[in-house]
Amino acid sequence: MTVAERAAAGGEPAVALEFSGHLDAEGIGLLWERAMRAARRAGRRVLVLDLSEVTLVDTAGAAFLTSLETAHGGKASLEGEREQFRALLDRVRAAGTKLPTPVKLPPLRIRDIAAAGGRAAANGIVFVGEAALALVRLPRNHRVLRWQDLLRYADQAGVRSLPLVVLLGFLIGLILAFQSAVPMRRFGADLYVANLVSISLLRELGPLLAAVILAGRTGSAFAAEIGTMKVNEEIDALVTMGLDPMTMLVLPRLIAAMLVMPVMTLVLNVAGLLGMTVVMMAFGFPLVTVTNQVVGAVTLTDLFEGLVKALCFGAVVAAIGCREGLGTGVGPRAVGLAATGAVVGGIVSTIVLDGVFALLIYRLGL
Amino acid sequence: MSEGHAEIQATDVAQRFGARTIFEHVSFTVAPGEVFVILGGSGCGKSTLMKQLIGLLAPSAGTIVVRGRTITGRDGEAGRQGMLREIGVMFQSGALFGSMTLLENVMLPLEMYTDLPPAGREAVARVKLGLVGLGDAAALMPAEISGGMAKRAGIARAMALDPPLLFLDEPSAGLDPITSAGLDRLILDLRRDLGATFVVVTHELASILAIADRCIMLDRAARGLIAEGDPRRLRDESDNPTVRAFFRREVLAPEAA
Structure with missing residues (x-):
């Protein structure tokens, strides 16, 4: 030119x-x-x-x-x-080569962020309400709840996650015992590692880790499954057949997660104690001593506290997964977003809920 | 109501999303036993209108009465619930449940709403699949079949309970002419044999002329109804430029084409 x-x-x-x-x-x-x-x-x-x-x-x-x-x-x-x-x-x-005038997004204000957070929380409460309503109505439309689905979800969420649960539990017990044994030994208190590990596992780490596994493996899968159904108009099809998606899709997943979480937690606890025992025996404590120490340290209340927490975490993680799935937007990207939202939302709300539990248990003096 | 015998009566229906008006002042009646086609170009709100008719979307304004039940407004919930038993819907993609075989898909409504024993459900579902020409495919999963088969299976599921009113969303879109003509044939046969009323959303000209007794045409620019009547008469007699362009494949204007 x-x-x-x-x-x-x-x-x-x-x-x-x-x-x-x-x-x-x-x-x-x-x-x-x-x-x-x-x-x-x-x-x-x-x-x-x-x-x-x-x-x-x-x-x-x-x-x-x-x-x-x-x-x-x-x-x-x-x-x-x-x-x-x-x-x-x-x-x-x-x-026509004229570009449409770009839509100017208003600047992000704290008030808007707070409002969005409030809306999300309100939506969560609405969802819980709808799920509860579906549960109340269950006797009337019990046909819509498919029990074989429930068993399938329990199998997917629980039974198939057991190898992972055992591995993670064992490793956490092992690491926790090893890391705390070194400083405790300075005070000659290394026998109390057994107390420390068993109490923290049963009350805190067991349910929390199980919830993280559930969120990563199952919450995301729930969101992706339901999200894909939404994108394929399958949810619309259910509604026009008069089948409540809440009863047909959400309830069985919710119940399955609540059923398997205590079991997962129990298995994780046992595996963690096993990991701890391995470390203690390596440090030269006989098995009998370690066992006695654990039995003396924890009470049945500690165990049940953890299991009740696990039940609640299971409900929350599954509910958030299902809600993200039902709220999926349009297009293939939306399913990915829903799955991400399920994992992040599940883990965050589990930890927040855990804090609420800590406060509650302290107040109740358990 | 004076039009108590109408299958569907829509009065002054509108849909707005925020400040955007998709259509407004849409009124029409669907008579029993007819094949009623909702047609129009892309983005005119055909599928939105159908979602309103089947109760998935509440219109921004107007009333819809389906088989004597008002499904819009504050008291529409009872009407919607009552209506659901009497309609069948085929969605654009078939919307088959991916975790079930075709047979299980068709059996699902029977399982939910009838007291048939499993063997009875299966027999009925097999007949429905046979009617749409999928007798051999009963055991296949939705992921294993073609788009045309999925649509036909969707029709089989929609008529599982033999509803008197069937909605079909774009039954022939994206299909080859032969499969598409087969679906048209199927709709006419079903209408004759079952006496059902069909509401079909489509923009396939050949299919409209083959099946429609009456049609309404929506237009994006006009934001509403621009024509109503027998499609063959619209083709020959309408003087609305958009209607003529649609039926005669005339090029309208560069920005509307």
Whole structure:
């Protein structure tokens, strides 16, 4: 491309951009910036686009030429163009290159964020209410709850996660015992590692870790399954068949999660205690001593406290997974977002709930 | 109500999403036993209107009465629940439940609403699948069948309980002409044999002319109804440019094409 100053057809002063060769997506890439600058700099002079040496203009080239005219803003003319170039240019101009004015997003204010948080919490409460209502109505539409589905979910969420539960529990017991044994030994208190590990496992870590596993393995799966059904209009189909999605899809998952969580927690506790025992025996304590120490440290209340927590965590994680699934938007990306929301929401609300439990148990003096 | 014998009566129905009006002042009646087609170009609100008719979406304004039950407004919930037993819906993609075989999909409504023993349910469901030409595919999963088969299975499920009113969302969209014509044939046969009323959403011209007794046409630019009547007469006699463009494949104007 060359830029030349010359007089236009009418005798006015003009800036001519003389192009040659192919004006296609490849060719204009090298020219774009330079040509735009020249077009802008032409100012009030006429912009002449000289195409006499050009052998090919495609739609990209035509878009380039119209963009040059727009960038210049003033009077512009074509020279030496072929008939087919002109026809193409007319079509491109008719297609409209004007961008719609972008929607300006209002600045994010703390009030809006708080309102969104409030809405999310309100939605959560509404969901819990709907689930409770579905449970109350269950005797009337017991046919809609498919028990074989419930068993399948319990199998998926619980039985199939057991290897992972055992592994994680064992490792956590092992690590916790090892890490605390070193500083405790300084005070000659390394026998009390058994107390520490068993109490923290039974009351805190057992249910919490089980909930994290449930959120990662099952909460996300619930959200993705229900989300895919939503995208495929399957939820709409259920509603028009008069089958309540709450009863048919959410309740069995909720009940399954609540059933398996205490079991998962129990298995995780046992595996963790086993891991701790391995460390203690490696430190030279006989099995009998460790066992006695554990039995003396924990009470049945500790165990039940953990199991009740596990039950609640299971309900929360499953409910959030299902709610994210039912709230899935449109398109394939939405399912991914729902699954992510299920895991994040599940873990966060489990930990928040755990704090509430800590407060409650302290107040009740358990 | 004077029109008590109408299958569907819609009066002054509108749908708005925020400030955007999809359509307004839409009124029509569907008579028993007819094939009623809702047609229009992309984005005119055909599917939205159907969602309103089957109670999935509450219209922003207007009333809809389906088989004598008002399903809109504050007291519409009871009407919606009562209506659901009497309608069948085929969704655009079939919306078959992915975790069940075709046979189980068709058996599901029977399981929920009838006291048939399992063998009876299966026999009825097999007949329905046979009617739509899927007798051999009963044991397949929805992921294993083609789009046309999924739509036919969707019709089989929609008529599992032999509802007097069937809604079909784009039964022939995205299908080859032969399969599509087969579906049209199926709709006409079912209407003749079961006496059911069909409400069909479509924009396939050939299919409209083959099956429709009456149609309404929605338009995005007009934000509402622009034509109502026998599609063959609309094709030959309408002087609305959009209706003519639709039926005769004329190019309207660059921005509307």
